[in-house]
Amino acid sequence: MHVPAMGELSQAMDIERAHASLTVTAYLWVFGIGMLFAGVPADRLGRRPTMLLGLGLFGLGATMVAAVEWSFVVRWLHARFDASSASPLPVRYQLLLVARGVQALGASLIVVIPRTMINDRSRPEEAVRLLGVLATIMAAAPALAPIVGAFLALNFGWETIFWSQMLLGVSLFAISWLKLPETRPSLPPSKAGRVGQAEAQGASSDADEDVEQSFRPLGVIVPPVFVMSLMMAVYYAYLGGGADAALTYFGKDSAALAVLLATLSVVYVVGNLLVVRYAALLSPMAWVRLGVGLAALSIPAVFLAPTYTLTGAAMCLYSIGVGMVMPTSLAMAGNVLPHQRANVMSVASATPFLLGGALSLIATVLQITTWPRFEWLMAACVALCVTIVILMRDRTIPGEFPRAR
Secondary structure, eight states, X not given: OOGGGHHHHHHHXXXXXXXXXXXXXXXXXXXXXXXXXXXXXXXXXXXXXXXXXXXXXXXXXXXXXXXXTTOHHHHHHIIIIITTOOSSSOHHHHHHHHHHHHHHHHHHHHHHHHHHHHHHHSOXXXXXXXXXXXXXXXXXXXHHHHHHHHHHHHHHOTHHHHHHHHHHHHHHHHHHHHHOOOOOBOOOOOHHHHHHHHHHTTOOHHHHHHHHHTTOHHHHHHHHHHHHHHHHHHHHHIIIIIHHHHHHHHTOOHHHHHHHHHHHHHHHHHHHHHHHHHGGGSOHHHHHHHHHHHHHHHHHHHHHOOSHHHHHHHHHHHHHHHHHHHHHHHHHHHHSOTTSXXXXXXXXXXXXXXXXXXXXXXXXXXXXXXXXXXXXXXXXXXXXXXXXXHHOOOOOOOSOOOOBO
16 A cells, blocks of 8 residues: 555655665565464464454554644654664664554454454355455555555645544554454364264264374365465466566567556456356365466467467466455365364465465576576476366365354
């Protein structure tokens, strides 16, 4: 939301524009790492208090950023340290970065909770549909945020962006306090107790297998989460560098890149909406296979496309597949561990960021900076996804979920 105000921010803080971009970098780093551990308080304390904590931190961080110019703390730090500091960044800007970290930590808690609560309250097919709706909203938000941010910055100053975020955090905190229910299931009995209970009731071998399955989380969670994360990591890598490499390879200008990136966002949402509209027609596993199949079909099209436009069309096919795989993989992973579901959702949410960073590092180390080399990297990742999907079993447990408290 504040990216369009980078120029105003750099002037107000008396720093270079490149340093102003640290407000985004710091946010993303804390956001990605925070998501990895966000499930711990959500599973131990509950969904509702974790959401309230996240909204509180988000609002607090936004307030700290907005007030950083006239805060008495900043004035004291400026008088005490700015004159003798060897850092090229003013103390008030360093405090602003800390505030952005607080804001990002709150956001990392917030983003995990809705995905967890959907799986708490929904059967697998319904969870696929609702997670698709959520993914569509989350895909649309980055398209609208820069427009709102630019309007506020140009008309009222860059600080108003963060005052508006503070108001958003406070409003959502109040709504969540009044309306948000607790959906965390009661703590489960021990494994031995569940197995003994099943034997005492004369449960079938299928029921025993379900009992055993719930205590083998890695085989249940890892395959769909890894497929989703790898596909999204390739998508992020393309947006971050692959599209620009293709632009250079085909000799196009930046206007063509802007059109392509906007189109990819639209078709990604199309994949989400297909899942939303037709979730009941296919099982979650079938949706994952369909999405990976579309990604596999895009590979020969990417290799054979003779123009930038046709290459972009092939990437659109891949983006639709990613849009299908993301909500269905989350539904599969969150369906089988009701009492550790928030941990599963937090790891699943953070993994695409971490894996995307790993792919970027691999691309840098192996000097995969040209479009032909990126094509081979993309093909290798999709081939791995196809292999996993072929070997993967559908381990979602049908039926109703444990009743929430």
